Amino acid sequence: MLLFKREFKRNLKGLIIWSAVIGGLILLILAIYPQFAKDQEKLNIMLQAYPESMTKAFGMDKLGFDTVLGFYAIEGYLMITLFGSVYAVMLASNILSKEANEKTIEFLLSKPISREQIISQKLLAIVTNLVILNVIVAIVNLIGFNLSKNNNVETETFLLISLAPFILQLTFAAASFVISCIVKKSRSIFSISLAIVFVTYFFSIISGISDKYKNLKYISPFKYVDAADIITSKEIRPLYLIIMAAVIIIGGVASYILYHKKDITV
Amino acid sequence: MNIIDIQNLTKYYNKSRGIIDVSFSIKEGEIFGFIGPNGAGKSTTIRTLLNFIYPTSGSATIFGKDIVKASKEIREEIGYLPSEVNYYDDMKVKDLLIYSSKYYKKDCSKRLVDLSERLDLDLNKKIEDLSFGNRKKVGIVQALLHEPKLIILDEPTSGLDPLMQNVFFDMLLEEKEKGTTIFFSSHVLSEVQKLCDRVAIIKEGKLIKVETMENLSKSHFKNVTITFEKGKPFEIELDGIIQKSSDKKSLKLLYKGNSRALIEKLNELSFKDLLIEEPSLEEIFMHYYEK
Numbered sequence: 001m002l003l004f005k006r007e008f009k010r011n012l013k014g015l016i017i018w019s020a021v022i023g024g025l026i027l028l029i030l031a032i033y034p035q036f037a038k039d040q041e042k043l044n045i046m047l048q049a050y051p052e053s054m055t056k057a058f059g060m061d062k063l064g065f066d067t068v069l070g071f072y073a074i075e076g077y078l079m080i081t082l083f084g085s086v087y088a089v090m091l092a093s094n095i096l097s098k099e100a101n102e103k104t105i106e107f108l109l110s111k112p113i114s115r116e117q118i119i120s121q122k123l124l125a126i127v128t129n130l131v132i133l134n135v136i137v138a139i140v141n142l143i144g145f146n147l148s149k150n151n152n153v154e155t156e157t158f159l160l161i162s163l164a165p166f167i168l169q170l171t172f173a174a175a176s177f178v179i180s181c182i183v184k185k186s187r188s189i190f191s192i193s194l195a196i197v198f199v200t201y202f203f204s205i206i207s208g209i210s211d212k213y214k215n216l217k218y219i220s221p222f223k224y225v226d227a228a229d230i231i232t233s234k235e236i237r238p239l240y241l242i243i244m245a246a247v248i249i250i251g252g253v254a255s256y257i258l259y260h261k262k263d264i265t266v
Numbered sequence: 267m268n269i270i271d272i273q274n275l276t277k278y279y280n281k282s283r284g285i286i287d288v289s290f291s292i293k294e295g296e297i298f299g300f301i302g303p304n305g306a307g308k309s310t311t312i313r314t315l316l317n318f319i320y321p322t323s324g325s326a327t328i329f330g331k332d333i334v335k336a337s338k339e340i341r342e343e344i345g346y347l348p349s350e351v352n353y354y355d356d357m358k359v360k361d362l363l364i365y366s367s368k369y370y371k372k373d374c375s376k377r378l379v380d381l382s383e384r385l386d387l388d389l390n391k392k393i394e395d396l397s398f399g400n401r402k403k404v405g406i407v408q409a410l411l412h413e414p415k416l417i418i419l420d421e422p423t424s425g426l427d428p429l430m431q432n433v434f435f436d437m438l439l440e441e442k443e444k445g446t447t448i449f450f451s452s453h454v455l456s457e458v459q460k461l462c463d464r465v466a467i468i469k470e471g472k473l474i475k476v477e478t479m480e481n482l483s484k485s486h487f488k489n490v491t492i493t494f495e496k497g498k499p500f501e502i503e504l505d506g507i508i509q510k511s512s513d514k515k516s517l518k519l520l521y522k523g524n525s526r527a528l529i530e531k532l533n534e535l536s537f538k539d540l541l542i543e544e545p546s547l548e549e550i551f552m553h554y555y556e557k
Contacts, residue, residue: 002365010356102355106352112342264319
C-alpha cells in the first residue's frame, strides 16, 4: 500500500482545496435559504417569471423553492455534480499519466511492484478521495439543511442525493482513467476528459429544454442523477444505475488489461 | 551461473527497429559493459529486461527467471539507474530515498547516509532544485541503496564530474567484491576500459561482439606510424591492414595480423622512423562501428 499512501499524500492538498470550495459554496447557498423562505410568495412569482424552457432545463418545473431540498436541488446540487465531476476527472486523468509525463514511471516500474498493483493502488486513491469529498459535502448538506426551519428531508432521499453524485463522479473518473491508459500525452487526456464532462452536461440541459432532443438524456450521466427525478421518484432509475455501473466496471477492467500490455517508454 | 541470459531478443516499436536478435549472457559477479552509439538499442535492451516494454520475439531470464512472467520477483533484487533521472518534484532527496527503500523489505537508513556522504549529496534539498549531476547522484544512491544482487546502470556517468566518477567507480568495485553483478551501458569507452570484465558491442540494434576486456585491448591490433624519409613516400600492401591514411610525411596503418610479416615487409623499405603501438579502445570501436 506504499503507492496508495504516497498518492493520497500527494493529492491531499487538492482534495482539501476542492472540498473547501465545493463545501463552502454549498454552505453559502444553503445559508441564504432561510431568508428566501420568508418571502415564499415573492419567490414563486419570481420563479414563474423565468421562461418555461429554463425552468425545465434546471428541473424547476418539478421542484419549487418551497422546501430546502428543492432549493438545494436547483441551486446547490450542481456544485457537487458538475464541479465534483471536474475534480474526479482531473484526479483520474492525472494520477497515472503524470508518472509517464514526468518520467517517474521508470523509477516506479523498477521497484518490485506489479502493474496490476500500480493500477489498483491508484484507483483506490481516486475512490478514497472521492469518498472523502462526498462525505464532506454530505456533512455540509446536513448542517445546511438544519439551518432552515422546514428541514423535513427524508433520510432515504438525503442518502440518495448524497450517493448519486459519487456514482456520477466514479463514472467520469473510470472513463478518464481508461483514457489515460491509452493516450500518451497527459495534457490531451485531461482535455478530452474535461470535454466529456462539459459536453454531457450540455446535453443534459438541452435534453431538458427541447422535446426534440430529449433522447440526449440517455448519453448524459448528469441526467442519470438528476436531482428532481431522484427527489420525486425516490430512486435512481435502474437503467441509469446499470449504465453507470457498466462504465465503471468496464473502465476499471479495461485499465488493467490495457496497462498490462502497454509498452512503457519515456 | 548466468545472472542474465538473453536469447534471440528482438524488439520492434511498431515498425521501427529497437533491437534485432540479441543474445548474450552475464555471469555472476561480473561487471559487464554494454557499448554502442546513441540509438543502437542499449536502452531498449535494458528496458526489455526490466519489462517496461515487451519483447517482440525471443526471451531472456534474470536469476534464471523469465523477465516477463517473473518481472516483479526479479525486480526485488535489482537496482536500476535510468539514463535520464527523473523524480517526483514534490520530494526532498531524503524523502525519495526513503520512499524507494520502503519498496524493499530492508533497513537501509545507515547505508543511505553513508552513500550520500561519499557522493557529497545534500539530503535535505528538493530534487527539483538539483543540478543534472546531483540528480544523477540521487539515482546512483537509489540504485545501490538496497544492496541488490544485480545493478543495471544506463549511461551512469553522464553529468558526473571526474572526481565523483572515481568515487562512483570505487563504489561499484566494492559492490563487485560482495559478489554483485553489474551491467552497465555507455558510449564513453574509457570508463568501460577501467571497470569492465567483459563488454558487448551493439550497433544499429544488432550485437556485434561480446569480448573480454583483456582480449579486446590485446586484440592484436597495432597502430603503425611510419615516417618517410624526405621526399620518399611509399605505399604498403599487406594482408591485415585494416585502415590506411597517409600524408606527405607519414603513413598510418591500423594493422591486425602477424607482426613478423609486417616487420619483414618494412625491412624492404627505407623510412626515417617507425612507431608501433596498441591502439586506444576508441580506435578499435570506431573500427567496429564503421564496418
